[in-house]
Amino acid sequence: MALIDTLLDTVFGDNGLRRTAEVFRENAEAAGARAADRHAAALEQFGAEFAAAERTRFDRVMDAVNRFPRPALALGTLGLFVSAMVDPVWFGARMQGLALVPEPLWWLLGAIVSFYFGARHQAKGQEFQMRIARGMARGSGLHGGQARLRRSGAQSPGIARSDSDAALTLDAVRPDANPALEAWRHDAGRR
Template identity: 70%
Template sequence: MGLIEGLFSLVFGQGRNVVAETAEVFRVNAEGADAREAALRNAVLAEFAAEFAHPRRAAFDRVVDGLNRLPRPALAFGTLGLFVAAMVDPAWFAARMQGLALVPEPLWWLMGAIVSFYFGARHQAKGQEFQRAIAETLARAPLGVAARAAAPATGPNAALSAWRGQATAEYRVADATS
């Protein structure tokens, strides 16, 4: 009996289905393919969720962000208000503009520098915050999906090598004929 079992396990494998393993050479295992597809979908959805997740900020940070958003609209609406004031009461507007004409030039330079530094610093801070958010998103991405997306193709590019060989041959022919 032991000899028959030994031959049987030698021919048909030890607890494996030889027919199914042989069939998988010609046709993909549908259950395994579905499991891999489900794992890939879950990894992609997790990466998207990590990308669009917003960190919870403290109340103070939200208030300061709100205050930082006021100067640009205030400047825009203030400029529009100057146009309205000039049309509604030109004499009042002219008196205010005469007062502005009396402001010394170095004070205008100082005000321009302050406004430029404010907007420049805000632009830089927002740019760095955006880059930090991208880096955090990539760091939280599932390793397999991020690695596949970031990994360059390995090995030589056969099409590029063939093209280079063809181009070199064409140049040799062109040089030989001239």
């Protein structure tokens, strides 16, 4: 009997079966925990990388100046349509002048505008990702607070735990007086 107990204890006891199975198949729970730890560490590193970015007055002024070209281009294009309707001769003279611009200069203008807006798009995208990383780093502390709330029994805000006190339970479910509702019921009863 002792031999059978020893054999069964070796196979099933002390996690022997689980360790044997993990040779052939990865433990999904442990893999998930490792992936979550790796993800949290990457977010923490990303947040720490951008945490010291202090914006100076020059940065704010340059950001304001950089906001000018897109609205200027949009409003300028609308202005061209208006000027074409208001004074077609003036508009035609300006368009003939633009027709005289050589093609390589148009290519250069296109490259400058593309690089400007592309760089701006990339900078703003990285700034957005940085704000998300900061929020995620701050949000990771929320999980512990939620777990503490769950353990304390506060499942629903505004609901008192009365446990075995019947009078307290009745007080909790009895509605308070509502004069407006009572007046409405009184008026509805007269009709």
